[in-house]
Amino acid sequence: MTEHTNIPAIKGQNNLIAGAIASSADITRDRYISPDFMQLEADYVWAKVWNIGAWAAEIPGIGDYVVHQLGKDSILMVRQTDGGVKAFHNVCTHRGNRLVYGENGTTEKFACSYHGWQYELDGTLSYVQDADDFPLGNPCGVRNLAEIRCELWAGFVWYNMDVGCEPLDDFLGEVKEIFDRYDMDKMVRVGYQIAEIPCNWKSIHDNFCESYHLPTTHPELSEFFDDDYKNTIFELYDTGHNLMRMKGAVPSKRDDAPDHVNEPLAAELAEWGLDPADFEGRAGEARVELQAAKRALGPERKYDYFPKLLDEQLTDPFHCNLFPGTSITAQATVVGLQRAEPHPTDPNKCIYENWSMVAVGDGVVRVPNTPGDPRPVVEAERHEVIYGEASLGFIPDQDLRVASGQQLGFQSRGFEGAYLTGQESRVQQFHDRINECIRQGLAEES
Ligand code: FES
Ligand SMILES: [Fe+2]
Numbered sequence: 001m002t003e004h005t006n007i008p009a010i011k012g013q014n015n016l017i018a019g020a021i022a023s024s025a026d027i028t029r030d031r032y033i034s035p036d037f038m039q040l041e042a043d044y045v046w047a048k049v050w051n052i053g054a055w056a057a058e059i060p061g062i063g064d065y066v067v068h069q070l071g072k073d074s075i076l077m078v079r080q081t082d083g084g085v086k087a088f089h090n091v092c093t094h095r096g097n098r099l100v101y102g103e104n105g106t107t108e109k110f111a112c113s114y115h116g117w118q119y120e121l122d123g124t125l126s127y128v129q130d131a132d133d134f135p136l137g138n139p140c141g142v143r144n145l146a147e148i149r150c151e152l153w154a155g156f157v158w159y160n161m162d163v164g165c166e167p168l169d170d171f172l173g174e175v176k177e178i179f180d181r182y183d184m185d186k187m188v189r190v191g192y193q194i195a196e197i198p199c200n201w202k203s204i205h206d207n208f209c210e211s212y213h214l215p216t217t218h219p220e221l222s223e224f225f226d227d228d229y230k231n232t233i234f235e236l237y238d239t240g241h242n243l244m245r246m247k248g249a250v251p252s253k254r255d256d257a258p259d260h261v262n263e264p265l266a267a268e269l270a271e272w273g274l275d276p277a278d279f280e281g282r283a284g285e286a287r288v289e290l291q292a293a294k295r296a297l298g299p300e301r302k303y304d305y306f307p308k309l310l311d312e313q314l315t316d317p318f319h320c321n322l323f324p325g326t327s328i329t330a331q332a333t334v335v336g337l338q339r340a341e342p343h344p345t346d347p348n349k350c351i352y353e354n355w356s357m358v359a360v361g362d363g364v365v366r367v368p369n370t371p372g373d374p375r376p377v378v379e380a381e382r383h384e385v386i387y388g389e390a391s392l393g394f395i396p397d398q399d400l401r402v403a404s405g406q407q408l409g410f411q412s413r414g415f416e417g418a419y420l421t422g423q424e425s426r427v428q429q430f431h432d433r434i435n436e437c438i439r440q441g442l443a444e445e446s
Contacts, residue, residue: 027418029410032200044441054157087150087159093143155185173239183305191356195385199407201350204340208327209426222252229423240323240433
């Protein structure tokens with residue numbers, strides 16, 4: 001683990017393949033617009049890592065299934081009779097028809113719409129027409145669905161298309177212990193939005209990987225977060241994941257009145273039985289007392305996991321970027337997941353998702369910076385959003401606007417490549433990890 005990794009100034013070069021196989025590569029525009037680079041990522045990054053396929057509560061009963069599209073790959077995840085979940089490539093083994101259309105459902109068997117081959121929930125091929133007419137022998141029990149690795153953790157269904165991959169726990173590394181504390185598998189996903197965005201998936205993940213943009217892109221956050229990088233902890237892990245621990249429940253020194261108890265802070269203090277007036281003129285001291293109040297009141301408000309949280313986790317967002325494209329932000333009782341995944345064919349587009357999970361507690365549910373509060377504590381339906389026609393959340397809207405603007409800039413021959421600050425070292429880590437994956441994949445094939 002390295003903290004505040006210093007990175008050299010990045011000089012621009014148009015070096016797609018050289019960049020793909022060099023360490024600490026330049027972050028050039030071709031990485032965001034090239035179909036060739038997109039294919040390298042598909043083959044050597046996305047097909048080799050653990051990905052989140054679904055929220056496990058989406059498929060609670062035997063035979064419940066959900067389909068996740070990742071680039072050109074379609075993954076089918078199915079609840080088994082023993083309560084576990086299996087994942088398969090969503091393709092019929094006869095002649096390659098897409099097996100399941102639609103996003104989710106419940107079934108006893110999967111029947112292909114072409115020649116009617118039928119598969120059991122565990123992927124076993126159990127029926128074919130004219131079983132005696134196969135020169136190579138009856139395929140039942142033999143040409144089963146192509147199963148891939150699948151595990152459950154933190155309320156998510158994870159899959160990995162690489163059958164020889166490392167265990168999920170090894171992939172997660174330090175992140176597992178940090179997020180195990182929140183009992184996320186007992187949370188309810190109350191928000192689930194998905195949208196196609198006009199930018200490469202990395203533009204969004206780059207944004208997740210730095211807080212340099214907070215004062216300019218999200219000036220509103222200075223009311224409640226200390227957005228000064230010198231007061232923020234950045235942890236870069238050998239797994240390729242990273243973590244940002246920014247102080248919450250404290251106005252930034254950049255705020256117009258950093259000692260004043262502003263409205264968001266006052267609301268948070270009042271919710272936990274503290275009088276905002278007691279902190280007027282010393283707002284920066286409220287955070288520690290708020291931690292103590294949450295520590296004292298949490299269990300009686302049915303936040304049974306609060307004793308496991310660190311003091312900082314009671315007030316501060318723990319913001320984790322999971323390689324390659326997922327960002328999870330935990331704030332004591334609310335966990336947000338945002339992710340960007342590649343478009344099937346166009347490097348200038350991606351698929352963005354915004355999930356909100358809440359601890360049920362005593363029933364008070366608010367999700368910061370998202371529309372729809374107060375909201376019922378029920379599992380949300382999948383909500384497809386046409387980008388630009390509806391909000392994906394106040395803060396995400398701001399980030400997606402700049403990511404889309406970058407995609408326009410990446411078309412410019414005048415852009416020589418990124419020139420990073422030290423506090424953007426997680427962006428460099430992210431791109432270096434992509435390059436490592438591609439380099440390793442190419443080496444294994446040669
Ligand atoms: S392609 Fe599925 S049964 Fe023929
Ligand atoms: Fe942002």
